[in-house]
Every structure is written in C-alpha cells, then in structure tokens.
Amino acid sequence: MQITPSTIIRTASNYQGLTARAVNHETYRYNRTFRGCFGVHPELAAELWNMMDDMDPLSNIGWVTYFLATLMFLRTYTVTEVLAMIFMKDEKTIRHWVWVFVEKLASLDLVRDDQAFAFLHRRLHKYKDLTMFMLHSTSAAPALDQMGE
Structure with missing residues (x-):
C-alpha cells in the first residue's frame, strides 16, 4: 500500500x-x-x-x-x-x-555496498587518519590536497 x-x-x-x-x-x-x-x-x-x-x-x-x-x-x-x-x-x-x-x-538496493566501501577505503587509505579525511572533505584549502600523496 x-x-x-x-x-x-x-x-x-x-x-x-x-x-x-x-x-x-x-x-x-x-x-x-x-x-x-x-x-x-x-x-x-x-x-x-x-x-x-x-x-x-x-x-x-x-x-x-x-x-x-x-x-x-x-x-x-x-x-x-x-x-x-x-x-x-x-x-x-x-x-x-x-x-x-x-x-x-x-x-533495498539504494547504494552498492562494495562500491561505497571501496571509495571510502581509498579515501581513508590516502589520509591514514579519519580526522584528516574529515578535514579534507569539509575544507576548500588546496594545500590539503597534497597531503598523503
């Protein structure tokens, strides 16, 4: 219904x-x-x-x-x-x-878990730290883009 x-x-x-x-x-x-x-x-x-x-x-x-x-x-x-x-x-x-x-x-097939996990894993692996990931995700500072590369 x-x-x-x-x-x-x-x-x-x-x-x-x-x-x-x-x-x-x-x-x-x-x-x-x-x-x-x-x-x-x-x-x-x-x-x-x-x-x-x-x-x-x-x-x-x-x-x-x-x-x-x-x-x-x-x-x-x-x-x-x-x-x-x-x-x-x-x-x-x-x-x-x-x-x-x-x-x-x-x-419900809203988000494919394997794709979401792979994306998050790549991002967290790059920054090695959830705090840096969150900072990078919310900040527009271009200097953070070079961190972890």
Missing part, C-alpha cells in the same frame, strides 16, 4: 506531541524536528516505505508506526523499553517489528 508524506506526518505527530497547527511539513521547523527524531525528511520516509512496498507489499497502515519506530531506532539507537514507551506499544512487539523493518530497509 503506497503512502504519502502527509500520512507519515500525521502518524508521527501522534508521537511527537505536536498540535495540528504545528504539523505543517512545509515549515523548516517541522522538517528539522521530524529529521531530528527520525533521521530523514517526511518525503524520504514516504519514499522508503513505497520502495519497500514495491518490493514486498505492506498491507497494513498500522505498520507505519513500526516503520517510524525503526527510523527512530536507527537515528538514536534507543533501547526497546524507551521505544515502547514513546510509541505506546509492547516491548516484544516493538522489538519484533523494528527488526522486520531494519531487514526490509537493508534489502
């Missing part, structure tokens, strides 16, 4: 403690709040759901709650007890569905 960003937003607002007036996905504040909780924008969350649905049909709209719990888990690594409290579900149920959706998300 395909869903829209507004479905994601309506479901998420039940757990974010926001009023209907505050739930306007066009506003910067709401996008920032949503992304802070779930790690992605509502549009991307809906797109991920729809991609999983294309691969293996998701027939129950109630599962959106568990999908959001999964996104929150991946964003914050929250323990099951806290997720169960936030989403007002049983701990065993949350644990089960979070891992179902983690596996579904992992099975």
Whole structure:
C-alpha cells in the first residue's frame, strides 16, 4: 500500500506531541524536528516505505508506526523499553517489528555496498587518519590536497 508524506506526518505527530497547527511539513521547523527524531525528511520516509512496498507489499497502515519506530531506532539507537514507551506499544512487539523493518530497509538496493566501501577505503587509505579525511572533505584549502600523496 503506497503512502504519502502527509500520512507519515500525521502518524508521527501522534508521537511527537505536536498540535495540528504545528504539523505543517512545509515549515523548516517541522522538517528539522521530524529529521531530528527520525533521521530523514517526511518525503524520504514516504519514499522508503513505497520502495519497500514495491518490493514486498505492506498491507497494513498500522505498520507505519513500526516503520517510524525503526527510523527512530536507527537515528538514536534507543533501547526497546524507551521505544515502547514513546510509541505506546509492547516491548516484544516493538522489538519484533523494528527488526522486520531494519531487514526490509537493508534489502533495498539504494547504494552498492562494495562500491561505497571501496571509495571510502581509498579515501581513508590516502589520509591514514579519519580526522584528516574529515578535514579534507569539509575544507576548500588546496594545500590539503597534497597531503598523503
């Protein structure tokens, strides 16, 4: 069952403690709040759901709650007890569905792991240090280009 960003937003607002007036996905504040909780924008969350649905049909709209719990888990690594409290579900149920959706998300062909790993390995090998890699990635200083060569 395909869903829209507004479905994601309506479901998420039940757990974010926001009023209907505050739930306007066009506003910067709401996008920032949503992304802070779930790690992605509502549009991307809906797109991920729809991609999983294309691969293996998701027939129950109630599962959106568990999908959001999964996104929150991946964003914050929250323990099951806290997720169960936030989403007002049983701990065993949350644990089960979070891992179902983690596996579904992992099975999406979004980025080829071998290519991403090879790129990162080449970059880290060049700089020998993650700090230098991060400095080089965020800095426009041309002098850093010669380091490690």
